[in-house]
Amino acid sequence: MKKLILPDAIQAKGDDFIFGVATSSFQIEGARELRLDCIWDTFCTQQGTISDHSNGDVACDHHSRWEQDLQMLLELGVDAYRFSIAWPRVIDIDGALNETGIRFYEHILNFLKQHNKQAFITLYHWDLPQHLENGGGWLSRETADAFADYVALVVQRLGDKADAYITLNEPFCSGYLGYEVGVHAPGQKSPKAGRQANHVLLLAHGLAMQKIRQYAPSVPAGIVLNIHPSYPDSASSADQKAAQMASDYLFHWYLTPILTGSYPDLLEDLPDDIQPEIATGDMAIISEKIDFLGLNYYTRAVYRSTNCGWFEEVERNDYPKTEMGWEITPHAFTDLLIGLHQRYDLPPIYITENGAAMDDRLESGRVVDAQRIDYFQTHLNALAQAMDAGVDIRGYFAWSLMDNFEWALGYSKRFGIVYVDYDTQERILKDSALAYRDMLYSRQLYR
Numbered sequence: 001m002k003k004l005i006l007p008d009a010i011q012a013k014g015d016d017f018i019f020g021v022a023t024s025s026f027q028i029e030g031a032r033e034l035r036l037d038c039i040w041d042t043f044c045t046q047q048g049t050i051s052d053h054s055n056g057d058v059a060c061d062h063h064s065r066w067e068q069d070l071q072m073l074l075e076l077g078v079d080a081y082r083f084s085i086a087w088p089r090v091i092d093i094d095g096a097l098n099e100t101g102i103r104f105y106e107h108i109l110n111f112l113k114q115h116n117k118q119a120f121i122t123l124y125h126w127d128l129p130q131h132l133e134n135g136g137g138w139l140s141r142e143t144a145d146a147f148a149d150y151v152a153l154v155v156q157r158l159g160d161k162a163d164a165y166i167t168l169n170e171p172f173c174s175g176y177l178g179y180e181v182g183v184h185a186p187g188q189k190s191p192k193a194g195r196q197a198n199h200v201l202l203l204a205h206g207l208a209m210q211k212i213r214q215y216a217p218s219v220p221a222g223i224v225l226n227i228h229p230s231y232p233d234s235a236s237s238a239d240q241k242a243a244q245m246a247s248d249y250l251f252h253w254y255l256t257p258i259l260t261g262s263y264p265d266l267l268e269d270l271p272d273d274i275q276p277e278i279a280t281g282d283m284a285i286i287s288e289k290i291d292f293l294g295l296n297y298y299t300r301a302v303y304r305s306t307n308c309g310w311f312e313e314v315e316r317n318d319y320p321k322t323e324m325g326w327e328i329t330p331h332a333f334t335d336l337l338i339g340l341h342q343r344y345d346l347p348p349i350y351i352t353e354n355g356a357a358m359d360d361r362l363e364s365g366r367v368v369d370a371q372r373i374d375y376f377q378t379h380l381n382a383l384a385q386a387m388d389a390g391v392d393i394r395g396y397f398a399w400s401l402m403d404n405f406e407w408a409l410g411y412s413k414r415f416g417i418v419y420v421d422y423d424t425q426e427r428i429l430k431d432s433a434l435a436y437r438d439m440l441y442s443r444q445l446y447r
Ligand code: FCB
Pocket: 024, 027, 169, 170, 173, 226, 296, 353, 399, 406, 407, 415
């Protein structure tokens, strides 16, 4: 079996660098009957949305198997678990805390505490309650207020049982993919809606930060963003400008306001009819200081300019690809981290997701996913290189603990380091899980 070798720069950090695994509620929990409907339940019922026509009704049945799943996590020897709370499970339709729902997460937190594992809680990983979508969803500022109310109730209850609170996971996916291009729930397709949803999501993040500060002042809080390092298709100045615009419009649209209090300059060039509605005071709320930035990294993106001076993504085949069709580009990961470090005054960074969907085969009780091990190794090396260049990175979470519902691609793509047999719900540690475990155990020996 292939091994994973811990890079020196990470080893040298000792306890100041944590390793974990990540999941999210809708992708693993199931037990839909025990919560309100969310936008992904609805999206899954619509024609042409999910490639294998599946849904999250059962998923990995984690809601009933959580204890077994956390035992597995202990076996891996990770320091931390990043998971999300399902808003529609913990808040009733009248806005009150749902006792049964919140207790589910309390059990998880108690288990983690008891075993000395850190809990990184994501408060929103895309499962917006459907009744809020009916009232305007992320286009309406009322949803930002509802999010802050939900966060206040949860944080008052869970307080410092969490080791870190994350407001939103990848607002790019909720705002841009969900409202602008429509490949994610709720499936709207309008630039105006996309820009507006992004703004309301950022506002929700800021309002939630204030609540976390109020009710759990000692717990570090931040947000998780995905940023594809953007490259021009050619050396032409038009393509270079296109890559720059894409990067600002798609990715820095979130980070720049959070860290600097204003949108990228590109905002001014957008036509009036797609401008978001920004109220006085919004930008101050959005730029509430964060304690850390979570980054999810999978691949790079390449752009070229269009005739009308905009950008479009180009599919390139310069590097091997994962099952998602994503190029495997660890050097771009280093570029991204160093680039961000040069451009901003960054808080400490956690890599909150990194991983790959591969063509996994379960044969004689084993999954030999050597390519996934390579992916982890090259990306850990890339991360270490950025650390050597001075980027302050405090942790790394593999996506994902186990195979799960991969959004619009249903169960057809497997990102887990643990294989899930969806017929029997059996879990089988893939070779990558064993390699991750061995790397973490050998790290312990040197401490
Ligand atoms: C990220 C999501 C996560 C998972 C991975 C593959 O964008 O945060 O839920 O789907 O991609």
